[in-house]
Amino acid sequence: MFLGYTIILGICCGEKEIENMDLLDQILPLVKKPARYAGGEWNAVCKNWGEVDLKVAFAFPDVYEVGMSHLGLQILYGIVNSRPDALMERVFAPWPDMAEKMREHEIPLFALESKRPLRDFDVVAFTLQYELSFSNILYMLDLAGIPLLSASRSEEYPLVIAGGPCAFNPEPIADFIDLFVIGEGEEVINELLDAVAGGKRDKLSRKELLRKAVEIQGVYVPSLYLVHYGEDGAFLRVEPADSSVPARVKKRVVKDFDQVSFPTSPVVPSTEVVHDRMMIEVLRGCTRGCRFCQAGMIYRPVREKERGTVLRQARELVRNTGYDELSLVSLSTSDYTPVQEVVKSLLDEHAAGGVSLSLPSLRADQFSVDLAKEVQRVRRSSLTFAPEAGTQRLRDVINKGVTEEDLLAAAGAAFREGWLAVKLYFMIGLPTETDEDLDGINRLAREVLSLGRKAGVPRGRLKVTVSVSSFVPKAHTAFQWEPQAPFEALKERQAYLSGKVRDRGLTLNYHDAGASFIEAVFARGDRRLGQVLSKAFELGCKFDGWTEYFNLEKWLEAFKSAGLDPAWYAYRSYGYDDALPWDHIDPGISKRYLAREHQRAMEGITTGDCRTGDCPGCGLCGALEIEPVLAGSERDV
């Protein structure tokens, strides 16, 4: 008996998909991890193509295992697919072995659900999670047979849109994107899709539709803005094409975070992905005000989910996914007001069913270790703390509110409670850093190690991992005016550390300084970098976040042929009065606040957390007519 493809594919697919699947079956057995491209996972939504008006592809510019770990994808997938008039399918960057086979067999990039080419969709929506994924956007558009430049796409091609944290400086990728969404997507996606549906109905041209879309708060259409540069090549300003286009694009922010749509039936991958577990976002935003941190600025204000909402969502997730691990995610989960009660309730309800909890992003303090102890009955993983800098002086400069006592108390408690391994995250190249700060990293690592020995952790199993990344100045932070430390200096500091952080039980990892350099260029870049991206793509740059593919020489060649100097972008020190390429993007916090924070950093003065009622004056609440929301805690009741 032979099974035909109609049976194999099930009920939801039409003839066209079958053709594609037939072709796909020719190549999938030849590629690594074919489950990345097969679709059909639990909770995947496969709508009838002919019965839905609006087709949206969510495009994640990295490989399946990374993209499927991204909560934002699941959020938007849930929202769009709950609309009767729309569908959303998923597409990820095919690994190069697959891309090669697709080109060989002339299979254009397709979405996982229907296996239809991206070209057949109305909207292709990219998420911009990190600068080093920009090359993959070009790589995916090219595989899809969609012209790379927004200006060269005629009416028959999908609208290519993008959102996510890197949209807060959209300029480097602006040549390739028709429309950006700035800020949180849950509400604006519906407004935007309504506009696209209206455009289809009224047969609006691409240009007319984009004109209409800028009326929506949070929508940025780069083709409706002109960029001016000075004779010396300096960036002057971004200016709206005419008075009907807003001069600044204000970010979107969800007011009622507690009640906003949250995916409790997420797609459950059939193959292992990076974060292979249930996720509940317990709070959004962070008010600690670390001066290097972009997320801490652009996701303000803090909004917490009510305890009851978390418990209900957990119940639904357990039932709908079959996962055995639940992660409470946020920028800083130990800051979630009712975290202790929620953890206890979740364990009471789900531990018997074999569901364990995990809490990423914990503060380095005793409270967090107590929490982790509660959560992890079996201490199988390591605990991670992020002191970020080696001395109190530098931690004050970056406003990282962790003291040495906090960290050592946390590490000591972790070892006493049975953890065998501790990971410490640090940054090098921070503004004002000296050798003393580097020595501080070594000293802290050794003190943590000796705490492990004192706690009686067996020598062979005791492990302290020091993970060192390089500081990258980001738009809309207090350090946006600061230069990155030169590439050679970063290499020297890495070498300095690897000479020192060396002992039994100590492991040192550091990030590729070349990749951090390119990241810095794009993090603060302007629209001219589009030429560099085009060139880099032609030279074969892709998967730049992957060490096996990142190639600094090719990037340098791309800059050279575009006539631009990457050092100018990465090492430039801006003045407070200088125009910045992202000035037209308004995250709600004021530039004056950022400048004040920068000055305080240089003076080594810390700034408090607005949770404590000590308003640092970031200006957001007034600008966006919103307020921080903390969950009611049993402690307060």
Place this chain on the structure above:
Amino acid sequence: MFRYRIIYAKVGPARYISHLDLLRVFDRSARRAGLPVAYTQGFNPHPKMTFAAPLSVGTAGEAEYADMELARDIDPAVVKSALAGAMPQGLRLIEVDRTPEAAASLMALVERATYSARAELASPLRDEVLARAIDSFLARPQIIIERQGKAGAKKEYDIRPGIFAMSGCVNNDIIKIKAELKTGSSGNVRFEELLAAFLKESRLPLRGRLSLTRTGLLFRGAEQG
């Protein structure tokens, strides 16, 4: 503990679920189905579940076998209907039965497997030509293939004793090849190996790749499969 024998099909997109991932997929499906899966004790508990024989990634299975243990005694019909509604696309339940806890493991029982392959022909081929090619292939005293050993060294291996039957037919522009092969821990012939060796010799005018299906598993001392 209560042990159940599950017969299922692994087709469509599920063909690309690796053997390693399949345990996780079954575990999650059972949890969604609300079944009280039994877990091993220890620091890293995993579901008590075994599979008869790994299926190559990309090969479909029409009647695959798995044993799963539950912590409570539940009617097999209930297990079947609950689990059937909780599996991802392409994993379909055919049968669920009780099996004694003391029964030999599936891996020890499985002895042979039946397969079929299908492809389009680039030019016409007569049935007799195909039949002759198969006959002469099977007439060889030895069919030596190369296998990559664990250490990376190549090893030669004679698959002829593990081929129990092989046949083919042509229907318009579709060619089908069937085989019954030795499977299991005491010696294993992979269908891909057989087809590669056969095609190397017979040079059939195929258009594209063969799509492969394991049609059944045959057990020691039993005629099921």
